[in-house]
Amino acid sequence: MKARLLAYTPIASLAGCRGELTLRELLPHMGYTFAVEKISRACSHQLVRHRVASFSQQSQRYITVKRLSERVVTPPSVEAAGEPVFLELVEKASEAYQRLVDQGVPKEDARFVLPNAAETSLLMTMDGRSLFHFFGLRCCNRAQWEIRALADAMLGEVRAAEPEVFSEAGPYCYQLGYCPEGRFTCGRMQEAVEKYSA
Amino acid sequence: MKVTLVAHTPGVETMVATSMLTTTSSSLPSTIHGRLVGSPEEAGEVVGRLEVQHGNVLEHNRLIWVVEATRDEVLEAMLDTRFLHFTRLGDDRWLMSGNLRAVVEYAQSKDSALTRELADSVMDVAPMVHRFMRRGHP
Numbered sequence: 233m234k235a236r237l238l239a240y241t242p243i244a245s246l247a248g249c250r251g252e253l254t255l256r257e258l259l260p261h262m263g264y265t266f267a268v269e270k271i272s273r274a275c276s277h278q279l280v281r282h283r284v285a286s287f288s289q290q291s292q293r294y295i296t297v298k299r300l301s302e303r304v305v306t307p308p309s310v311e312a313a314g315e316p317v318f319l320e321l322v323e324k325a326s327e328a329y330q331r332l333v334d335q336g337v338p339k340e341d342a343r344f345v346l347p348n349a350a351e352t353s354l355l356m357t358m359d360g361r362s363l364f365h366f367f368g369l370r371c372c373n374r375a376q377w378e379i380r381a382l383a384d385a386m387l388g389e390v391r392a393a394e395p396e397v398f399s400e401a402g403p404y405c406y407q408l409g410y411c412p413e414g415r416f417t418c419g420r421m422q423e424a425v426e427k428y429s430a
Numbered sequence: 431m432k433v434t435l436v437a438h439t440p441g442v443e444t445m446v447a448t449s450m451l452t453t454t455s456s457s458l459p460s461t462i463h464g465r466l467v468g469s470p471e472e473a474g475e476v477v478g479r480l481e482v483q484h485g486n487v488l489e490h491n492r493l494i495w496v497v498e499a500t501r502d503e504v505l506e507a508m509l510d511t512r513f514l515h516f517t518r519l520g521d522d523r524w525l526m527s528g529n530l531r532a533v534v535e536y537a538q539s540k541d542s543a544l545t546r547e548l549a550d551s552v553m554d555v556a557p558m559v560h561r562f563m564r565r566g567h568p
Contacts, residue, residue, distance in 0.1 A: 245437035263492025267459035286489035
């Protein structure tokens with residue numbers, strides 16, 4: 233998995249016209265475009281639930297999936313289990329996909345046999361305020377591991393580009409000073425605060 | 431009413447081309463973008479095929495304007511489109527932002543002083559898309 237910030241509107245570009253507006257008030261006007269690469273379809277399904285964003289994703293209608301077993305994301309828990317059934321199923325899905333394509337079934341239909349583990353890449357653009365919300369939810373210890381890793385990588389990119397703007401971004405416990413997860417709290421707020429303050 | 435483009439993401443049309451190729455290519459988006467940054471001719475050729483693409487390829491950018499307009503004029507714009515964001519800077523002075531798709535679709539849906547100024551304001555940052563807009567279809 234990889235996230236790269238390809239383009240953004242530098243906050244400095246508004247120096248002459250922002251008037252009395254604070255950084256927080258400027259955030260909805262700022263745009264950030266990322267290349268998000270080699271994530272699973274399971275992760276991209278979570279990503280597109282952030283509706284105040286724009287996405288352009290590799291299409292399985294147009295791109296033939298080749299060597300599926302080399303292009304899947306394997307969860308660490310599956311690797312740790314040492315259970316071969318995951319890769320066996322990927323191999324079977326790959327064979328079924330190829331057989332359907334070879335028989336003339338359109339890729340848009342053959343893809344129905346592909347697993348959520350299949351790799352995908354996409355462009356994603358989000359405004360600054362929505363990005364703070366995204367980090368608030370997805371850097372949280374309760375977020376699923378793959379999208380949390382992605383959110384951390386994206387946070388690293390924007391902090392490197394605009395440290396003044398994003399030094400306060402991170403999971404909601406870090407942003408707010410308390411955990412908003414209620415009884416579902418991970419109980420490790422101090423650890424999170426230290427991690428994102430670093 | 432006066433509309434002045436004050437900031438935008440760099441390489442707006444290069445990103446339009448990157449977006450178009452990302453959906454149909456097995457190459458990684460960052461690889462495609464890197465190649466197109468080094469080859470403006472290829473980026474131009476790709477954007478030239480824009481009319482067969484979906485509008486979402488125009489969304490990977492941010493354009494920011496300072497608008498001098500009355501509250502009624504701004505209210506009208508906000509009722510016309512929910513894809514432009516406004517913040518008040520002072521009396522009859524506003525910060526407005528959105529993406530290229532919002533500009534194209536607003537300009538195509540309504541002929542007004544604001545939409546004409548908006549369309550003209552993107553002439554330099556997105557010259558090919560601007561030409562498509564003038565032709566009546568993106």
